[in-house]
Amino acid sequence: MSLLFKQRGAAGANQRKLGLFAKVIAFFVGNIRHWLAALGDIWRDPIPSILTVAVLGVSLTLPSIMYVVAKNAQSVEQHWQSAAEISLFLHTDLSEKQLQTFIKQVELHPKVEKVVFVSNEQALSEFEQLSGFGDALSLLDSNPLPNVLIVVPLADYAFASPAADLLTEFEQMREVEFGKLDIEWLRRLNAVLNLIKDTMGSLGLLLCISVVLIVGNTIRLSIINRKEEIEVLKLVGATDGFIQRPFLFTGLWYGFFGGLIAWLSIELMLYYLSGSIVTIADLYQSDFRLAGLSVSEMINLLLMSMGLGLSGSYLVVRKQILLIEPDSSI
Amino acid sequence: MIRFEQVSKSYSGGVQALQKISFHIQPGEMAFLTGHSGAGKSTLLKLISIMERPSAGHVFINGHDLSKVNRKQIPFVRRDIGMIFQNHRLLRDNTIFDNVALPLVIEGYGLKAIRKRVETALDKVGLLDKARYYPNMLSGGEQQRVGIARAVVNTPPILLADEPTGNLDPKLSLEIMRLFEDFNSVGTSVLIATHDLGLIARMKYRTLTLTRGRMVQDGLEASGANGVES
Numbered sequence: 001m002s003l004l005f006k007q008r009g010a011a012g013a014n015q016r017k018l019g020l021f022a023k024v025i026a027f028f029v030g031n032i033r034h035w036l037a038a039l040g041d042i043w044r045d046p047i048p049s050i051l052t053v054a055v056l057g058v059s060l061t062l063p064s065i066m067y068v069v070a071k072n073a074q075s076v077e078q079h080w081q082s083a084a085e086i087s088l089f090l091h092t093d094l095s096e097k098q099l100q101t102f103i104k105q106v107e108l109h110p111k112v113e114k115v116v117f118v119s120n121e122q123a124l125s126e127f128e129q130l131s132g133f134g135d136a137l138s139l140l141d142s143n144p145l146p147n148v149l150i151v152v153p154l155a156d157y158a159f160a161s162p163a164a165d166l167l168t169e170f171e172q173m174r175e176v177e178f179g180k181l182d183i184e185w186l187r188r189l190n191a192v193l194n195l196i197k198d199t200m201g202s203l204g205l206l207l208c209i210s211v212v213l214i215v216g217n218t219i220r221l222s223i224i225n226r227k228e229e230i231e232v233l234k235l236v237g238a239t240d241g242f243i244q245r246p247f248l249f250t251g252l253w254y255g256f257f258g259g260l261i262a263w264l265s266i267e268l269m270l271y272y273l274s275g276s277i278v279t280i281a282d283l284y285q286s287d288f289r290l291a292g293l294s295v296s297e298m299i300n301l302l303l304m305s306m307g308l309g310l311s312g313s314y315l316v317v318r319k320q321i322l323l324i325e326p327d328s329s330i
Numbered sequence: 331m332i333r334f335e336q337v338s339k340s341y342s343g344g345v346q347a348l349q350k351i352s353f354h355i356q357p358g359e360m361a362f363l364t365g366h367s368g369a370g371k372s373t374l375l376k377l378i379s380i381m382e383r384p385s386a387g388h389v390f391i392n393g394h395d396l397s398k399v400n401r402k403q404i405p406f407v408r409r410d411i412g413m414i415f416q417n418h419r420l421l422r423d424n425t426i427f428d429n430v431a432l433p434l435v436i437e438g439y440g441l442k443a444i445r446k447r448v449e450t451a452l453d454k455v456g457l458l459d460k461a462r463y464y465p466n467m468l469s470g471g472e473q474q475r476v477g478i479a480r481a482v483v484n485t486p487p488i489l490l491a492d493e494p495t496g497n498l499d500p501k502l503s504l505e506i507m508r509l510f511e512d513f514n515s516v517g518t519s520v521l522i523a524t525h526d527l528g529l530i531a532r533m534k535y536r537t538l539t540l541t542r543g544r545m546v547q548d549g550l551e552a553s554g555a556n557g558v559e560s
Contacts, residue, residue, distance in 0.1 A: 003406040004394045005487055026438060044423075232419050235379070236480065237409035238436045239402075326381055 031245075038249035052218040052254055057261025059211050060305050063204035064262050064293070065269065070197055072291055086151040086167050087180045092120075094175055099147065102175045106149060111157045111166055116150040123148060146177065208308055211258065215251050215312030223247060223320045231326040240321055247317045248310060255309020259302040266293060331357040331488065331519040332378060337387035339373050339543075347373040349543045350387070355521060355536075357392075357487070360514040362530045363523040365540035371523040374540070375490050378521075379411050380404050391488065409437060412481030412518075416493035418473045420465040420480075426452070427461040430479045437484060451479040455509060471502040478506070482513055489513055491522040495529065503529055 042049040088106075090099070107115045118126075123145045128137050152158075153166055167181045223230065233243050270292045281288040293301065332355040339348040348370045355361050363371050376382040377389050380396055389396045391407070399407055420429045430451055434444045452458045455475035457468075465473055474494060481489060489510065495503035507522075507529060514520045524530065530537055539547040 002410055003399070003403055004392045004410050026440070030438065228419075229421055229423075232421060233432070233436070234405070235408065235413055235419065236433045236436060237405045237407075239405045242436055 034245045035249045035252075038246050038253055041246065041250060042253055048218065048222070049254070052214060053257040053261060055214055056211055056254060056258025056305070056309070057265065059207050059214065060258050060262035060301070061265045063200070063207045064266050064301055066200035066204055067297075068266060068270070068291070068293065070200055073193055073196065075291065076288060085181075086153065086163065086170065088149040088151060088170055088176050089178055089180070090147045090149060090175055091177045092146055094147070098175065102173070103149060106151060106170070111154055111162075113152045113154045115152070118148045118150060120145045120147050208304075211255075211305065211308045212312040212315065215254050215309045216316040218254065219247050219251055219313040220316045220320055222250070223317065223324070227324050230321060230324045234324070235326050240318070243321050244317045247321075248313050251309040251311075251313025251317075252306050253309070254313075255306035256302060258309065259305030262305065263293065263298055263301055331355050331359070331392060332521065333390040334374075334377075335388045335390070337377065337384045337389060339370075339377065339382060340385045346543050348377075348384075348540075351540075351543075351545050352387075353538055353545065353548055355519055357519055358514070358517045359536065360510065360520040361522070361536040361538060362533070363521060363538045363540065364525060364527065364530060367525065369540040370543045371525075371540060372492055373543075375413075375492050375521070375523055378488075378490060379413060380407055405436075409433065409484065410486050410488060412484075412486040412489045414474075414477050414481045414489070414491040414494045416496040418465070418477040420473060420476055422465055424464075425461065426457065426463050426465065426468070426476050429465065429476055430461075430483050432480060433484045447483055448479075451483040452476075454482070454512070455479045470497050471505070474498065474502075474506060475509070478509055482518075485518075487518060489518050489520045491520070491524075493524055494522060495524060495526055500528070504532075507533060 090102070094102070103115060103117055106112060120143045124137065124143050127133070127145070151166075151170065153163055157163055157166055163181055167179045170176055171179045230243055270290055274290050277288070277290045334351045334353050337348060337351045338346070340346045351370075351374065363374060365371055373382060377384055377396075378391070380399060383397070391410070396407070421432070424432075427448055430448045431444050434447055439447070448461070449458060452461055455478055457472060457475055457479065460468065460472070465476065468476065474497075478494070481491075491510065494510075495506055498506065503526065510520050510522060511533075537547070537549065538545060
């Protein structure tokens with residue numbers, strides 16, 4: 001492919017007969033070669049690379065930890081969503097028949113998902129087991145606890161205000177002594193969780209930007225370090241694309257190793273924390289377990305960090321390589 | 331092959347490097363470019379390899395006006411020009427083989443073709459047995475020969491050399507010049523910038539003499555040229 005000498009190709013000097021298949025193969029081989037060469041460059045000059053990769057790892061660990069925390073918080077929150085239940089405390093003077101009719105009536109209510117009836121005996125025995133007042137309770141001559149009907153509203157009515165409306169509706173019924181719906185704390189929890197999520201989102205964004213900038217700056221420095229080599233490449237007719245490629249691949253590698261470090265540190269951290277989480281969960285009688293990153297999330301993390309590394313290098317490579325022109329002595 | 335038409339080059343700050351230079355080097359011709367340091371030799375070579383653009387006038391290679399070559403096409407022009415530098419400009423971290431192979435790798439040759447061509451080029455400059463060495467393990471003359479092998483490995487029709495013998499003793503210089511003659515004898519146009527007038531006098535080739543950016547002589551002999559000291 002000679003620009004100035006049409007006859008060069010015909011003369012055989014530059015003649016290359018490549019089919020489409022061979023070209024595709026050559027393209028991939030060329031790219032793989034560059035990809036490995038970039039790894040080799042990192043290996044040959046490891047100190048700046050290790051430092052960069054470590055910084056990237058830490059930068060990526062923070063948003064990933066936030067992601068893990070948000071994910072676990074969500075599972076806890078879902079657990080607490082069932083707290084949007086309405087407890088109806090019934091009058092103690094209802095007959096068995098009245099009770100059954102009332103339960104049926106509430107169950108058939110169009111806004112109700114399901115009901116759970118907790119009789120006063122059930123409640124008492126549960127209380128005996130959990131409170132440790134077993135012996136003291138046996139001194140009581142009658143059961144002081146009321147029958148309780150736990151009403152789970154349909155998902156559409158589980159939010160704060162429709163659930164409160166539903167509660168007032170049930171409280172109007174004459175079988176109900178009073179109802180209880182602890183909604184304020186749920187609202188507050190939701191608000192706090194949203195705040196935490198938004199904070200994490202913006203912090204994560206900032207840290208991702210910092211990854212792009214760190215990779216960009218490292219690549220910029222390594223381009224400046226290899227100024228002489230780039231000049232020679234330009235002198236012997238390398239296109240800008242050819243010169244850019246190894247640096248782009250280096251950015252990709254930085255992203256990959258940074259992501260790997262982030263993943264490892266998350267796993268270590270989870271391992272370190274899991275003990276204390278289990279203790280807390282046991283104290284709260286919860287079977288909550290800290291969930292780490294799944295395989296697909298891990299692959300996403302790696303792909304994302306590689307993408308960030310690539311975009312970081314892409315940002316600087318083009319401009320920086322344009323700036324280097326061979327001009328000292330020809 | 332290389333034609334200059336009223337080419338002037340001034341750098342910012344008003345330094346006039348070249349003034350109204352015109353000459354034509356025929357295909358297959360070998361010529362010397364001489365003059366004091368600062369006479370504009372390097373600038374002239376830079377205009378051919380488009381490291382600089384002329385302020386006025388036109389440079390043609392093989393009838394193509396270089397002012398019509400855009401930034402993206404420059405690499406392809408340079409692939410047709412073998413360039414040799416006084417300071418060799420070899421990559422220190424690469425072996426001799428890899429240095430010489432560079433132009434071929436850039437053009438996307440296959441491994442087999444690369445090996446064949448690099449070995450031919452290294453054989454030509456007598457360094458085939460040092461293909462696995464690194465540049466700093468070679469002497470100055472050997473490094474220069476590696477530079478020449480790199481310049482000719484893709485058999486370019488034009489060879490430019492800027493003070494190729496600048497750091498070499500007379501015997502080595504002559505060896506290098508013989509190499510250029512060999513390449514010239516197979517049809518390559520060769521333009522060598524040098525201030526080694528003794529060497530030029532021995533070689534009997536066309537000599538372009540520059541003084542303060544002007545072409546003062548274009549002919550066979552350089553030693554009698556006005557304003558040129560030996």
